[in-house]
Amino acid sequence: MEIQKNSKLRNFHQAKWDEEVIFELSTKGERGILVPEVEPEIKKIAGDGVSSLPENMMRKEPPALPEVAQMRVLKHFLRLSQQNLGADLNIDIGQGTCTVKYNPKVNETLASSKRASALHPYQDEGTVQGALQIMYEMDLFFREISGLDRFSLQPSSGSHAIMTMASIIRKYHESRGEGSERDEIITTIFSHPSDAAAAAVKGYKVVTIYFNKEGLPDIKALKKAVSRRTAGLFITNPEDTGIFNPKISEFTRIVHEAGGLCGYDQANANGILGITRAKEAGFDLCFFNLHKTFGAPHGCGGPASGVLGVTKELVDYLPIPVVDFDGSKYYLNDSLPKTIGKVRSFYGPFPVILKSYAWMMSLGAEGLKEVAKTAVLNNNYLLKKITKIKGAAAPFKAGKHRIEQVRYSWEELCKETGVDTHQIAFRMADFGFHLWSSHHPFLVPQPFTIEPTESYSKKELDEYLNGLRHVAEEARKEPETVKNAPHRSVVHKIDESTFDDPKKWAITWRAYLKKHGKPIK
């Protein structure tokens, strides 16, 4: 189908290098980089070094790594990078729940400083006062943003923070002699899968609350779920539907009355910064994702950070060390008497923390609130427009506003055309867009989740809308074009049949060669 000239839709084509797997580029003897030789005096004393190894520990055959000269290695990975859409290049609003926003370049410049990158975690505290100051100030910032009393910067993602919350809750109940009795964590089905999974890691039975007609977690179900077995509640708000739960303080009250603790999953906080806080909603613990809400890049899936805050009753349980200030110097403090121990080596993902610090210092209080309000404005603008696309809908709470994202549905379009949400997503890739369905299970039929954040202009939002309209229309007129998509992306329809077959799956190149013989080229 021809792209209409008057539409703002781009005649996009993604880079496609038809690039080999790195092992296919190997030529015996080529070198990518050389290692310096040790000084002759060292050789005189230490010999070849290897002879000192016990015979049974020497590696006899070198690892079968590829041998590729430097420029070809560079070219290979540059080509792979071009076969990847980053937020810097596209209108990255189609990965709902992920808060893909602008990651300022100046923060990368700052993080490249040797005074950040070449610090060792066991350096004397006197030599890392700058790093400790940034960590200490971040703790203070998040105390203010959440209303809670102390933060740990150790958890290295949202899921990791959830596991840490579950660890603190367990230790808290154990210290009160209720460790084995309180063996249930309650969560909601529209909270992130890790709210359930990371609780189970800490030995909890998971009780999942479903939603009512308005798409809100059912408070009656919560009342039924709580008991003397309740250890805690993990809940996102707004949930992945973008609907804010106005009864959230009742949820925390009910759980508290049953003797449980409440952990606030604030992965979806981008629309509520400076608007509403964990403390006033009655939470004992909460966490924020620096790589989502606070401007640090996502790095293809990390490094990341899930800074974790608690009320003063729980401070002693935090992972150690925390950063303190004695009025003249910053220091690492590991004297928390009831600490759960550590959840990560050293102190936390420092480059992520540093980039978020710079992001927050650029915005201040007024800026953070402007981020939130603009993210919500952008979202409701899209909501208005997307629900006008024939075949698309926003289930629950028709005509009401949402916070920072919406889980939409293509159910009507799918019934009409037979084209499903995955096929639409793949076709969107032909125009340089991501479009993500949702986490499993698909409770909203044929879901897609959009979160515009504050980073994209109205013009860009309109361009994305044009993409959605175009593909929906195409599903009616030329369903096969959509069903066989993508056509202008990096690769064509992938044969997924091997991925669930232990005899055929290949997680490494060597496994591929063993199972499928020679490469296909």
Added chain:
Amino acid sequence: MDKKKSFIHPYIPNSVPEVKEEMLKEIGVKDADELYDDLPEKLRLRRRLNLPQPLLSELELKRHVEKILAKNKSCEDCISFLGGGCAHHYVPAVCDEITHRSEFLTAYAGEPYEDAGRFQALFEYESLMAELLDFDVVNVPTYDWGQAASTSLRMAGRITGRKRVLVSDTISPDRLSIVRNYCHPLLAVDLIGHHPHTGLMNLEDLESKISPDVAAVYFENPSFLGFIETQGQSIADTAHSHGSLSVVGVDPISLGVLKPPSHYGADIACGDIQGLGNHMYYGGSLGGFIASRDEERFVMEYPSRLFGIAKTSVEGEWGFGDVAYMRTSFGGREKGKEFVGTAAALYGISAAVYLSLMGPQGMAELGEHILQKSQYAMKRLGEIQGVRLRFQSSHFKEFVVDFSSSGKPVGEINHWLLHKGIFGGKDLSREFPELQNCALYCVTEMVTKKEIDTLVIVLKDILSRR
């Protein structure tokens, strides 16, 4: 002037008042605050957050952050002998070039079509690590070695259906703390002792503690204390004869010269990729790997993403995707294996670039280089009066220096070393009570002979003071 209206920030295009007006009109509300009509008043924060004044211009921001960072002294400003789970290794320029690419740096979780690049790069990461480890399965990186070790042990628990693990007491104290928390309450963690003179695992202690409820025996090689555990096969044999698995933590940078754990009976190997092309970042740039044989009973217990290679509808084209996705918590929430989420993908890509550049010969040469240099340092340090090397074993990269006969505590020695611009080895006194006045020294390719000699001269001077 109404200050509120003039707040137009470069990161927020629609902060322009006219655009905002137009969009509000489109939505059908007068004020953006109306969009929060679901929030009860008692939950609204009706005051401004108490945060520092913003540094709105990029120049001011840069000055401010640089001023703070200038308070730090880095391992490039000084001579560093610090290790213990994070080490100063050389990062090739090509690694930085690739990890700074916008396409990788700012991407997240796209499909294997429009984000084919990250799927292939991470598949290659798995494949390159697999060669180093001589195993057929490697995961997409998790947070760090501590998490990788914890998950390896939990995997062993599920594979064997057992509830106890035995861990060498020479494990990194940080990692032991992580493992204990992560395993509790599903797996009990018991320690196995070591020989005081060699550091090697006490096999009699292992024999006495292993039983039919033990899921796995875990040790590290080279150990946290730097010595090489030579009894790997005996440990694995003992574990296997009791139906347990052998899990080995390993520093991958040693594997150009040292045998990988798979060659001495390990069922699962784990470790950290920080040293493979990633800067230290105050210990903030870690990435954990887990590796095993390609057996269904192992693969199905990984919680991590596992990217696989496949064909596409076009002949000769490679495609990539998730292997056994439904085993993960993305697929099955609490019924999935442990949990998965964002972790350390970019460090995996950097490690892939690193291993591609190094090749087999680079890894072998680097291993030799580190062996030679650390042996030189051990020899020179061992000659100083009042200094003794703690363990009579072979070492790689790190070793324990005992200052107890000098009569000076490590803290004091390190204080004076710092005066001369030297970061002395990590003080072990607190975490290992038997290693009072001992320090863990680490020697990589980043220190020169001259710097080692400087350390020796300065130490002699410090220790000869009365």
